[in-house]
Amino acid sequence: MSNILKHDHNIYKIIISEDELKNRIQELGRQITRDYKDKKLLLIGVLKGCFVFMSDLIRNIDLPCEIDFMYVKSYNKSTVSSGVINIVKDLSIDISNYDVLIIEDILDTGLTLETLCKLLQTRKPNSLKICTLLDKPSRRKSSIYADYIGFVIEDNFVIGYGLDYAEEYRNLPYIAVYNQNT
Numbered sequence: 001m002s003n004i005l006k007h008d009h010n011i012y013k014i015i016i017s018e019d020e021l022k023n024r025i026q027e028l029g030r031q032i033t034r035d036y037k038d039k040k041l042l043l044i045g046v047l048k049g050c051f052v053f054m055s056d057l058i059r060n061i062d063l064p065c066e067i068d069f070m071y072v073k074s075y076n077k078s079t080v081s082s083g084v085i086n087i088v089k090d091l092s093i094d095i096s097n098y099d100v101l102i103i104e105d106i107l108d109t110g111l112t113l114e115t116l117c118k119l120l121q122t123r124k125p126n127s128l129k130i131c132t133l134l135d136k137p138s139r140r141k142s143s144i145y146a147d148y149i150g151f152v153i154e155d156n157f158v159i160g161y162g163l164d165y166a167e168e169y170r171n172l173p174y175i176a177v178y179n180q181n182t
């Protein structure tokens with residue numbers, strides 16, 4: 001196991017290990033490779049949380065593909081998503097001829113992705129699907145679902161492997177529950 005931040009008391013419990021992440025992402029890559037054969041695949045990463053997952057995922061996709069990124073922020077006063085989004089960074093290409101696969105770190109209420117999908121649909125991609133590393137279905141407040149899911153998790157605030165708490169912990173090589181009682 002990695003020693004990164006081993007003694008940080010805010011890391012309550014590791015719930016997905018490096019090996020589990022690696023194995024599941026290989027499976028997702030194989031599935032996407034099968035499904036997108038002969039398609040014009042464009043992976044759109046939703047920053048910032050997607051960056052570690054996406055970089056491992058594309059190295060398991062055995063197809064020609066392109067990537068782009070969007071950085072959106074949900075307008076909110078609390079930790080709960082509002083679904084109203086502020087586009088901090090938009091795409092740099094026209095997606096109208098692409099089979100778009102959105103890459104997300106975690107699907108929580110779904111409100112951010114619901115708004116983002118509606119926006120991307122107006123740009124007329126060939127197809128639009130969602131791949132999320134983590135899914136917290138118990139928190140869903142929209143009808144949005146992911147076509148590819150790495151792991152379904154319980155309602156805990158998680159960190160690591162790209163996911164942050166106040167911009168820290170993205171460098172953990174595993175997924176852990178954040179200790180909110182410290």
Ligand code: 5GP
Pocket residue numbers: 049074080081082083104105106107108109110111112113156157158159163164165
């Ligand atoms: P929602 O689906 O509620 O609109 O928002 C999803 C976004 O909220 C995710 O992309 C992520 O940035 C953030 N989020 C939701 N749950 C968690 C969590 O457990 N840990 C972290 N680090 N971010 C989360």
